Amino acid sequence: MDTKNGPASRIISSVKPGENKNPVAFVLVGLPGSGKSTWARNHPRRLAIASSDHYIRQIAVSEGLAYKEAFEQHNKKSFSLMKERVKSLVRDGKSFIWDQVNLTRKKRASIYGLLHRTHRVVFVVFLTPPEICWQRNLERNEREGQGIDRQRFEMLVKLLTVPDETEPHDRIIRVGHATWHDKT
Ligand SMILES: Nc1ncnc2c1ncn2[C@@H]1O[C@H](COP(=O)(O)OP(=O)(O)OP(=O)(O)O)[C@@H](O)[C@H]1O
Numbered sequence: 001m002d003t004k005n006g007p008a009s010r011i012i013s014s015v016k017p018g019e020n021k022n023p024v025a026f027v028l029v030g031l032p033g034s035g036k037s038t039w040a041r042n043h044p045r046r047l048a049i050a051s052s053d054h055y056i057r058q059i060a061v062s063e064g065l066a067y068k069e070a071f072e073q074h075n076k077k078s079f080s081l082m083k084e085r086v087k088s089l090v091r092d093g094k095s096f097i098w099d100q101v102n103l104t105r106k107k108r109a110s111i112y113g114l115l116h117r118t119h120r121v122v123f124v125v126f127l128t129p130p131e132i133c134w135q136r137n138l139e140r141n142e143r144e145g146q147g148i149d150r151q152r153f154e155m156l157v158k159l160l161t162v163p164d165e166t167e168p169h170d171r172i173i174r175v176g177h178a179t180w181h182d183k184t
């Protein structure tokens with residue numbers, strides 16, 4: 001029988017925070033066009049996806065707006081809808097994918113703070129070189145009228161800090177292009 005100081009408590013105290021939690025939150029990190037949503041859609045576990053972009057698209061359709069207009073007018077609303085979705089996934093103990101750019105340590109620290117008690121927080125970093133991301137944005141803009149402008153894109157490139165071992169996380173996975181690392 002396990003007592004207070006018996007084998008079970010020794011095992012529990014030796015488990016690092018995050019290792020004994022079942023559901024996983026894959027928190028995506030990457031520039032626009034780096035391939036986050038494509039990765040999320042193709043995940044073999046067909047996990048739920050929380051994405052503010054999803055709500056922008058919904059609003060655009062329901063209000064007959066272009067994507068860009070919907071983004072400019074309903075950014076806040078899309079974030080709060082996404083927050084509600086995350087809350088309900090957490091409440092239900094579901095594994096899920098958090099699909100936003102999540103470029104800064106500050107943003108990721110707040111996500112980790114929100115999720116680490118209930119989920120293993122896995123950062124999935126898309127190391128697609130900025131020039132390739134930009135090209136994809138141009139192509140997407142032609143196809144769907146969705147692209148961001150160059151100035152904003154450059155601002156996001158500057159903002160990106162690739163997660164490393166020094167920030168709170170349970171695991172970091174790097175995806176793609178080994179030739180491009182952070183701002184080197
Ligand atoms: N591994 C890949 N190889 C080639 N093209 C890709 C790859 N992943 C995504 N793409 C293409 O790049 C474009 C952008 O991909 P995606 O929408 O997944 O990017 P994103 O990171 O979600 O961007 P955003 O932050 O703007 O939502 C799409 O047209 C997609 O088809």
Ligand SMILES: [Mg+2]
Nearest residue numbers: 036037038053
């Ligand atoms: Mg996307």
